[in-house]
Amino acid sequence: MRLHRLAVTAFGPFGGTQTIDFDALSAAGLFLLHGPTGAGKTSVLDAVCYALYGGVPGARQTSGPARLRSDHADPGTRTEVVLDLTVGGRRLEVTRQPEQRRPKKRGTGLTTDKAQSWLREYDAATGTWKALSRSHQEIGEELAQLLGMSREQFCQVVLLPQGEFARFLRAGAEDRARLLGRLFDTHRFAAVEQHLAELRTAAQHRVRGGDERLLVLGQRMRQAAGGGPGPGGTPLDGLAPGDPGLAGAVLEWAALARSTARERRDIAAAALRAAQEAHAAAGRRLEEARELDRRRRRYAAARQRAAALAAGEEEHRRDRARLERARAAEVVAPVLDARERAEDERRRTALAEEAARGLLPAADAQAPAERLAGLERAVRRELGTLEAARQAEERATRLTAELARLESESGADEELLREADEWLADWETTRDAHQRRVEAAAEAASQAERLARRLDTLRRKLAAARHRDALTAEESGARAELTETHERALAAKQEWLDVRARRLDGIAAELAAELSDGAPCMVCGSPEHPEPARPGARHVDRRAEEAALDRHREAEEAHRRAERRLDSLRERLTAAAAEAGETSAAELADEAAALETEHTAARRTAAGAADARAAFDRLLREHDSRRTARQDAGRRAAARTSTREALLREHTELARQVARARGTAPSVAHRAAELEHRAALLAAAAEAAGAAETAARRLKDADARLADAVWRAGFDTPRAAAGARLAELEQRALQHRLDEWQAEEAAVAAELADPELADAAELPPDRLTGAETALKEAVARLNAASAAHAEADRRCAELDGLSADALADARRLAPLREEYDRVARLAGLAAGTSTENEHRMRLESYVLAARLEQVAAAAGARLAYMSGGRYTLVHSDARGPGRGRSGLGLHVIDAWTGRERDTATLSGGETFFASLALALGLADVVTEEAGGLRLDTLFIDEGFGSLDDQTLDEVLDVLDSLRERDRSVGIVSHVPDLRQRVPVQLEVVKTRTGSAVRHRGPAAG
Known part of the structure; x- marks a missing residue:
């Protein structure tokens, strides 16, 4: 690069x-x-x-x-x-x-x-x-x-800080490890160490948890066994999680406890069988005693029942005689019931005949039934001749009502025509008035809408104007505050610069105050200080400069806050001014008030628009309705004239027919009703007279049959037969008492005749009490033996289950213990704590030692050149003092003496050579590590x-x-x-x- x-x-x-x-x-x-x-x-x-x-x-x-x-x-x-x-x-x-x-x-x-x-x-x-x-x-x-390279590697390689490498030469193993780990990124190896330690801890926890579970199972087996197998204690005494042989001791104790529990169970089973046999014998003896007691009590009860039967013998005979007479009266009962029904029918028909004849005229009241029937037929014939006259009378009545209706309709139509003519005469004037009212309301609604939009805009401008005026006043105060904070910030900055300049002028004296004899100067590196600088009169220390700087920063922050506040106010003021314009708030308020008044008036006028339109629509509908009604009334009047003439002619002819048919009656209907009523009375009287004659004949026949049935049943009179009758439920109850008496009499006789019962009655009554006491004692012994056997059986089952759990846990624990031994060995090797790690060198230290060996090799060649072949840097893997790391040692070989010594013994100049060589060597290794x-x-x-x-x-x-x-x-x-x-x-x-x-x-x- x-x-x-x-x-x-x-x-x-x-x-x-x-x-x-x-x-x-x-x-x-x-x-x-x-x-x-x-x-x-x-x-x-x-x-x-x-x-x-x-x-x-x-x-x-x-x-x-x-x-x-x-x-x-x-x-x-x-x-x-x-x-x-x-x-x-x-x-x-x-x-x-x-x-x-x-x-x-x-x-x-x-x-x-x-x-x-x-x-x-x-x-x-x-x-x-x-x-x-x-x-x-x-x-x-x-x-x-x-x-x-990372940023840290780049800064370490491109900029070689000699001071740091001088400290590196004199540093201990831990400090060197931190620097090398940061440069060569060996933290992943430290992570491997940590991961192995965590795996060891986790495996240890799993093994310890398994041991604790085995101990818990052992204690539970001790509780299940009811204590130890003997006075000498158990193999579990003194064991703790992690002890060797823990699983074997628990399994050994489990086998011993199971064997002891089974022996105890066998003993309890034998005791249970003996108790069961004794209980069965006591039960048999109790049953025999109870059977004898039952026989004795049965014989005594039979004697008491025989005495009760003897006392009720007379009542039994009376019940039997009463039942026999009731059964004889049952033969007479149907005939007696028939005679009573005939008597009731005769009495009822006689009353009906008397009532029907009382409604007839005196001349017809005593006539026989055949005479009454003939009179009814004559009235019916006369009634048939009035049917046509009655229909004519009904038609005449309907015609009278129709003529009256036509007259009423004629008067109503004439009134309707008069009102319609009067209303239609003012139609044009009324329509124009309503039309003008609708148009005025519509115009007012449009004006109110326009005024509302103008009023809304004006209100927003008024609010913005008021906000603008308030922000203007606030902005003036913010500008004054900004000016004040700016002046304070400039003054604080000038003060800080002056203080800083005064300190820099005397910085040499400040550095000289920290010098000590023999210690290298932090500026030039020399251990000699012949003329250290002295502070002047205007010199200030670091605290004064920092205090001035703090005041400058506080003033700058206050100035920035004032700037932000003023910026915010100006933005809001600009927005408010843009919306409000240049008009003052007072002028906008006056204009808004005037517009509000005008808008209110327009709204009031526009509020009647719907009512005006609805009234106009109703007026149009009424006009159409009145014109239609006027035309319909004219058509109805023309049709009504011809209809009235036809109805009058038909009504005159029907009136003549009705007058001839009604005679002296008010109407044909009244005459027909009179005849219909007389015919009904005659028919009812004839029917009632015939029914009375038939009922009298039936009563006479019933009296003859009743007298014959009473004589045959053995009764003197029908009254005696009726008195002997009993209801069916009463008869069944009487028969049930007789049957119970007979059954009880037979049962008592059988009981008293039984020789076993008679013999048992002679025995003493206290034998049952002794048998019950013996059974209670046998039951108590059986319950105790059964509980002991159940407890022994439960202990065996519980010990079997716990033993199976202990065996399963021991089998699961074996591979976990092997895994723990393997992981613990690896973790100890990686952490340098294992005896197999001779140099006590951690995994990360091992990797760092390899990197340091490369650095020492590269630096050694440069140091030999710089020292004229005298010094050479070498890597040492010797163990550090105490518990320190090994593998991170640096030694220098002095060719003049042939001896190897620690880099901490180098002089100041020698240390510079060595640290420069080390920095250059480290740069070479890091760049090679980064890809060359x-x-x-x-x-x-x-x-x-x-x-x-x-x-x-x-x-x-x-x-x-x-x-x-x-x-x-x-x-x-x-x-x-x-x-x-x-x-x-x-x-x-x-x-x-x-x-x-x-x-x-x-x-x-």
């Missing part, structure tokens, strides 16, 4: 645009980069790193994009870095602009520009630049692939102040040798002698308006 040109604008301490021509600096092969502290030497290298990686090295990256921008830059100038370089055989130009705030192009205030990046490639065939990408991600991926990328531009930072003139010449010769094959080396140093020895220089000069770069030497001219 070769750098050609770097252009920075508003970056870091550079307020304007500064261009660095690396081609001109590299022409001599060796150039010097120098300048006062804080001028911006490091910012040059930061710009290169930012162009390639989009970020600056180390802790400066955490400051954010805002700190990349120069405080000296003009607000309108964008921060930008442009780098022209050749990498991987391609000439590229990278341009980056970080995110930054700038003044708005329109209005006031600030706006934020997003970060931007450009990548171009030079086409040698056409001599032009070709755009490749504007994507941050694509540019980063492209450059990372070409460079092959050639670095044609290198920078070496500080450490030259500790060298004498001869050693400095030798170092410069070594650095000059790096120029082979067009490689250029830049030295970053404050040493004045280097300005005389290195003719080509890049000087960084700082001023109050920002830093600048100057090229000096042959290439500058």
